[in-house]
Amino acid sequence: MNQPNAMDAMLSAVQAADSVLLLCHIFPDGDTLGSALALWHRLRRMGKRARVLLDGAVPDYLDFLPGVGAVEDARAPWDDRALAVAVDVSAADRMGVFAPRFLAAALSCALDHHATNPGFAGVNVVDGHAPATALLVHDLLARLGQPLSQEEAVCLYTGLSTDTGNFIYESTDARSFEMMADLMRAGLPLAKYARLLFRQKQEPFVRVLAQVLPTLRLSDDGRVALLTLSNDMLARAGALPMHTEGVVDYAIDLKGVKAACFARETPDGRVKLSLRSLPPYRVDELAQSMGGGGHSLAAGVVMDGPLAEAAQTVWRALVRLVQC
Numbered sequence: 001m002n003q004p005n006a007m008d009a010m011l012s013a014v015q016a017a018d019s020v021l022l023l024c025h026i027f028p029d030g031d032t033l034g035s036a037l038a039l040w041h042r043l044r045r046m047g048k049r050a051r052v053l054l055d056g057a058v059p060d061y062l063d064f065l066p067g068v069g070a071v072e073d074a075r076a077p078w079d080d081r082a083l084a085v086a087v088d089v090s091a092a093d094r095m096g097v098f099a100p101r102f103l104a105a106a107l108s109c110a111l112d113h114h115a116t117n118p119g120f121a122g123v124n125v126v127d128g129h130a131p132a133t134a135l136l137v138h139d140l141l142a143r144l145g146q147p148l149s150q151e152e153a154v155c156l157y158t159g160l161s162t163d164t165g166n167f168i169y170e171s172t173d174a175r176s177f178e179m180m181a182d183l184m185r186a187g188l189p190l191a192k193y194a195r196l197l198f199r200q201k202q203e204p205f206v207r208v209l210a211q212v213l214p215t216l217r218l219s220d221d222g223r224v225a226l227l228t229l230s231n232d233m234l235a236r237a238g239a240l241p242m243h244t245e246g247v248v249d250y251a252i253d254l255k256g257v258k259a260a261c262f263a264r265e266t267p268d269g270r271v272k273l274s275l276r277s278l279p280p281y282r283v284d285e286l287a288q289s290m291g292g293g294g295h296s297l298a299a300g301v302v303m304d305g306p307l308a309e310a311a312q313t314v315w316r317a318l319v320r321l322v323q324c
Contacts, residue, residue, distance in 0.1 A: 006125045007136075010085075010109045011143050013123060017083035019049040023102060024071075024087060025094040026056050027272065027300075029245070030162030030197070032088035033058065035111070035137045037067045038155035039087065042141050045149070051076070055096025059242035060202055064193070065158060066151035074098075083107045086121060088133035088159075090114035090293045111136050113163075116284060116293040131171040134159025138179050148186035154193060157183050166198050170279065170297065204239035205246070211237050212247055217315070218257075223322045225251035226315050229264035230307055241266065252276035259283065259318045263311035266302070271310035275299045275318070286317055 014020065020043050024032040036052050043050035052067075055074045062068065074097045084105040086092075089112060092099045102108060103120065110121035113136060115128025130136055134156045141152065148156075160179060164172045184190065211233040217226040227247060234241070244264055251260035259277040266272050275283040275298070282296040290313075292301025303310040 006123055007139065007143070009123045010111070010125050011140065013083055013107060013109055014043070014085075014140070014144070017048065017107070019079055019082035020051075021079060021082045021084045022050065022052045022087055023084065023089060023095050023098055024052065024054040025089045026054075026096045027241075028054055028056060028059065028062075029088075030062060031132050031134055031159040033062055033065060033068070033071070034155040034157070034159030034162070035133045036087040037065055037071075038134070038137050038141065038152045038159070039085070040067055040070065041149060041152045041155065042144060042146065045146060046144070049082075051079075051082075053098055055098055057240075057242060059245055060204075060240075061197070061200075061242075061245060062158070064196055066154055080105070083109065084121075086110040086112070087137070088112055088114075090117050092120040111140070114293060114295065116288055129173075131169070131173060131176050132160045132163035134163070135175055135179055138182070148182065150187040150189075153183040153186035153188040157188050157190070157193060158197065161194070161197060166194070171295070202243055204237060204243040207237035208234065208239045208243055208247065209250070212262075213250065216251070218254075219319050219322075222254075222256040223258045224315070224318045225254055225257045225260040226311060226318075227251050227260075227262045228307060228311050229262070231265045231267065231269075234264070241272075248274040248276055252278070258322045261311070261314050261318060263307060263314065265305065265307050269305050271303050271305050271307050273301050273303065273310065273314050275301070275314070277321070281321055281324075283318075283321070286314075286321060290314075290317075 022036040040050045052071045078101045108121040109123040112126045113130035113133045117126045215228045248262035262274045277283045283299045287299035287301045290301045
C-alpha cells in the first residue's frame with residue numbers, strides 16, 4: 001500500500017523534524033536493524049535527535065552493526081513531539097509495546113517492503129517488490145543529499161544481504177546490485193562483513209542445531225519438512241532465542257523440499273513458526289490466514305501453544321499447500 005508521492009511526503013517530514021523515533025520490529029533481523037541504524041546515522045549527521053527503539057534484544061550475530069549500542073529496549077521513554085518512523089515493520093503490532101504509542105503519534109511514517117503491509121502509518125512508503133527495506137532507506141538517504149558514510153554502507157549492506165539470502169533469493173533484482181555498487185564506493189569492507197553475516201557461526205547456534213536436527217520430520221513425498229525446538233531443548237543447548245536465527249534454512253535447503261517450517265517455543269509459552277517455500281508455492285497467505293505475515297517465500301506467525309499442536313496445525317497446512 002504505497003500512497004501517491006509517499007516518498008516525497010516522508011522526505012519533507014524527515015527534513016522538518018527536529019526529533020525522530022525509529023521503530024524496529026520484534027524478533028529483529030538484519031533488515032529492520034540495519035535499515036533503522038543507517039537512517040539513525042544520517043539523521044545524526046544532519047544534526048537531528050534520533051533514537052532507535054526495539055521491543056526485544058539485539059541478536060548476537062548483529063552486534064557488529066555500527067551504532068548498535070544506541071538501540072533502546074522496551075523500557076525506553078516515548079517522545080510525543082517526535083516524528084515516529086516504523087522501519088521494515090509489516091503491521092503495527094510487530095512493534096510490540098511501542099505499537100499503541102506509534103498509532104497515537106501525531107506524525108508517523110512507515111518504510112517497508114512487505115506486500116501485506118496495510119498502511120498503518122500517516123505516510124506509508126511500501127514497495128512489495130523491493131528485495132529489502134534497506135533499498136528504500138538507501139533511496140531516502142540519496143534524496144537527503146549527503147554522500148553515504150562507511151557506517152551507513154555497512155548497515156545498509158546488512159539489511160540488503162540478509163533479506164536476499166546473500167543475493168540468492170528470487171527477490172534479488174538489478175536494483176540490489178546497483179545499490180551494492182554505491183555501498184562499495186562508500187567504502188564497504190565487503191569480505192569482512194560477508195564473513196560475519198554468512199560464514200561465522202555462534203557456538204550456541206551450533207548447539208541449537210544439535211538439538212533441532214534430530215527432530216526433522218519429512219512428509220511421505222519428501223516435499224515438506226519440519227523442525228521443532230522446545231524451551232527445554234533451548235536450555236540444554238545453553239542458548240537464547242536469538243541463537244535460532246537461520247535454523248529454518250536447514251529444512252528448506254533439503255533436496256526435494258518445497259515448503260518448510262521451524263517451530264520453536266517462545267519464553268512466554270507461545271510458538272513462533274518460521275515458514276519457507278520454493279516457487280510456485282507461497283507461504284505469506286498461509287501465515288496471514290493464521291494472524292502472521294511476511295513475503296511470498298518467507299513468512300512467519302506466532303500462535304498459542306502447546307508446541308506440538310501448533311506445529312501440527314502448520315504441518316498439515318503446508319502439506320495441503322504443496323498438493324495444490
